[in-house]
Amino acid sequence: MIELLLWTQIGCAKHKLKNEVVPTPQELFDTFQQLSVKEGLEAVELLNIHTVGTVEMALMPDPFSIDSWVIHDKGSLTTIEISGVGTIVEGYNLEHAWTLDPTSGDRLKSEAELKSAVKDFNRTFVKNYSELYEDAKVVGLDKLEDQEVWKVSAVDAVDKTPTTLFFSKETSLLAGEHRTVPQGKGSLKMKVYYDDYTWVDDMYMPMKMTIKTMGIKQLFTFNSVTINTAETPDIVVPESIKVFITEDVGDERDEAEEAKEAEETEEVKEAEEADKPEEANETDETDKTNETDETEDVEGTKVQESAE
């Protein structure tokens, strides 16, 4: 009799889950994004966002202050003040990305770090969540800190790393993410939880964000969020970074010159085997490759490509 009762209960539970209408990932993305904007997604075009807040972190007695600008036609600039350490600045001006770091030193970002800065910037202005993820699948219902959530597994479209998204079943808002974030040659897994969604002008945004990674919990509290401010700051490459850009360009120039010299040597060898009139033409060509303008064009293209 007891077995029968248990079987019935389990059977009912299964039946209930079966009857649950499982949304598609796109439906979850769309619902959340429509909810995020008062008059619907199409009504507001995000041009810039300015966030001011604090970060409380285990191990640190005082909270950090954080001030962040993301401006669609200028780039992004985040300033974090850490007591006992100094000011950390993360900048991106649509061409170069940099860090002013009082511990490990100021540096120009390149390769994976630059890619990550570009990705974070683009993410702010994305209109459709499906652009951010590939192979999204709704895994089912789950529990996230006492709330029922739809669990979506996906792959980050840029990094190709696994990501899990949690959308509240009750509110349809994004409640959390488990991400793998590339960090230079390594990576770290990060659990991010969003809370205290509030209307900021026409946008519905989380005022609290908790990040758990490397055994450390960080609580971000945003005291002020403003969007589409008329006047925005200019995002200028700091002097301490300019020297790295000059050296970077210099290195590329060296590489370009070395490549051309090697090419030249090869051409000279070929020319030696060729007849005299052709040799004269080769010389003209060699002179042309030494022109500074052309070298600079090559460098400019390289820098632009890496920034994109």
Place this chain on the structure above:
Amino acid sequence: MNLLFWLACATQKVQLETFETTWTVINESFPYEDFNGTDWNAVHEEYLPKAKKAKTPEELRPILNGMLSELNVSHLGIIPQEEYMLLNEQLDEASDSEQETKSSSGDGSAEDSTSSTTEDVNSPEQGWAGLKARWIEDQLVVTQVDGNLISESVQTGSVIQKINGTSIEEVSNRYENDREQQFSVGILAERSVFGDVGEHVVLELLDENDQVVEKTLPFQKGNVITSGSFANLPATGVSFVHEHLEGNIDRIAFSSFLMPIRSPMVTAFEEMSEAPPTGLIIDLRGNLGGLIALGQFLSSYLISEPDLDLGEQISRDSNLFLTIHPRPSTLIYTGPVAILVDELSASTSEVVAGGLQELGRASVFGQQTAGKALPSGIRELPNGDRLQYVLFDLKKISGGRYEGDGVIPDYAVQRQQKEYVNGIDPELAAAVEWIESLNTNIKIEDVETK
């Protein structure tokens, strides 16, 4: 009577909660899921009956420390609440007299912004008694004396028998393992000679005539900078020295990798870029570590090639490379580099020495390092005590670990008391000789190579 019984039960319950919290924190955060081959669940079952009997934090502490010692790694332990209360009092006093610190200026570079954080004006001013001592040939030998600070007649080579009344012999007898003995006695000596300015240390010394003499040495500011209470650490005295030795060799020495060393380090490398020495000695003896990022920063003045790493930081959910981001080429020192280490060089010191050694950028001289290189965190437990727990492990680029073995010097230097009596610093002498040999192509003699 009933109330007392209830209180006793409640206190016992808190101790049990503290036990469970401690076990759980380690269970969830220890960098390796195999717990270094320890059956962590079995450890729980073994220590639970003992924890159930503990009625006070004092009774619980040895049980928790016993449980944590099963993992056989450094940076794990229980810090009594009383020690933290003392720290909080210091912090409260500091915040009462808080002063506005200068904010950044100029182009906003970190070089500007850190100038306000190099010295903490609110914490009690720290000083040094002017000497260093190490466990050499089964005795605590004075290895370094700062003549500017010590007016008393303390000589290098003297043997310390007691520090503030504590017998060194008794302390040393607590350790069976030679390496642990060397580390623990050395740490006791190192910590005893730093303190608040105005305080002092009392040493009982055996002089060159085997006569016992007592010396009271005040802590003096000298070149000590007071570091602020960063990340719950109490105020610390930090020293940075940049000196020019004979033969156009420069030596930089600093006691930890905390923020106050950054500014003098920048100045030192700027000076070296203007007048490059024939060799550089980085003296990390007695340097117990600090911020790993400052180790990367130091290395960024020695390496011009991008994307090289000092090591790898591993946790359950991350693997981060300790990448060196080279400074502008005009600031990079390209000459030979010798790094001095000893049994008290720990944590970030080991990562810097080991990393630059593996990259072939520096030769390491001295003693095997402490092998204590696990970044840790501290969290409050239900009974008010604090748990220090491991957050990451640090791996060498070659794959080995810094924890345990530490760094084996390229040139292991034999230390003898008589050399210090004669005013010789054998580790420094070996490094100087090596740099001179590079410049003159003379082979090093009297240096035991590994």
